[in-house]
């Protein structure tokens with residue numbers, strides 16, 4: 001991946017793929033829906049649309065190519081740190097037609113820059129080869145954010161996609177996999193588009209542990225609900241107990257019980273909760289409570305990454321559970337190809353060397369870990385990507401959901417959020433230290 005022509009083609013491809021998805025997410029609703037705020041947790045879709053292009057302008061047109069701002073007056077409107085999401089509808093936002101015109105103006109200029117910029121021997125402000133990948137990932141991350149907004153939006157479905165293939169199920173799979181103790185390489189110094197928080201590669205010694213072969217399913221989670229899990233304070237961290245009491249929470253977000261049956265709303269469609277699918281839209285507190293109820297715990301972030309990347313045969317850390325090749329549809333459920341996770345046990349070709357499945361794609365997996373810098377961390381290219389979020393307030397999620405594009409997904413990729421969040425495409429799997437507790 002150091003060949004500049006290959007990087008240029010990959011950047012063009014990543015930018016084009018991201019823009020097609022942005023168009024899909026913003027062309028399927030009318031101007032009223034684009035400018036409306038569907039939830040105080042989210043921006044109006046038209047804010048994301050122009051924010052994507054404002055970042056692209058700042059990093060590629062200005063920082064890499066050295067040009068003046070195209071519209072300096074709008075930078076502050078699209079600065080995520082100046083304006084929290086709840087207040088964004090009150091800003092002087094570009095109207096949908098203006099936002100689209102701005103987006104295509106910026107993209108036209110940026111493609112020109114991509115053609116003419118040497119992708120080796122980076123410029124002082126930002127390394128050009130990295131910057132194109134960062135901008136493509138940023139757009140895809142906001143595409144996932146916009147998909148969350150679509151899920152929160154009321155009214156008939158605006159998005160449609162085929163369901164995932166049925167998959168082989170879990171009958172022939174062990175419930176858990178033993179990951180042997182010892183050192184492994186966590187993080188990366190080699191991936192050209194890895195973000196600052198994934199760097200640098202370093203050695204961690206991880207004691208032996210067991211981890212679930214597949215993510216926790218709706219069926220398993222229903223047993224926790226049926227057993228009174230939401231009414232038993234023993235399982236809950238104090239802040240989690242306070243949250244479920246204050247808001248009357250008794251099931252994952254978007255679920256409701258009707259006539260003895262659990263239903264869920266999914267992108268405008270109400271349907272029975274499928275028992276074989278990984279559970280989605282749970283907070284860190286719900287994941288943590290379930291794990292305690294099951295006599296287990298959430299994996300730490302380093303356990304998760306060791307399960308996903310460590311190859312006991314070579315002692316090496318792989319880019320993905322299946323090896324070093326980029327993801328294909330046989331490996332994982334990524335890229336909003338389906339508007340839901342695939343049944344547990346799917347994608348045998350995507351399993352890790354030890355046999356753990358669906359680590360990449362389907363649902364983001366909560367880990368027990370706080371979001372912290374790796375030893376040797378250096379903020380790059382701006383402190384507000386990761387550094388300002390480090391600390392005990394944010395929990396790490398790993399693996400990526402069905403709404404994550406391959407360009408923003410690696411065995412090393414780290415996501416984070418507040419432990420109360422449930423609108424994100426979050427699920428989990430459980431673990432236990434070797435030699436402790438009983439297999440469930």
Ligand code: AVJ
Pocket residue numbers: 138141142145385415416417
């Ligand atoms: C990494 C998903 C937490 O959406 O807040 C987008 C990604 N950073 N624009 C977020 C991000 C700046 C970020 N997350």
Ligand code: FE
Pocket residue numbers: 051055080138142
């Ligand atoms: Fe952003």
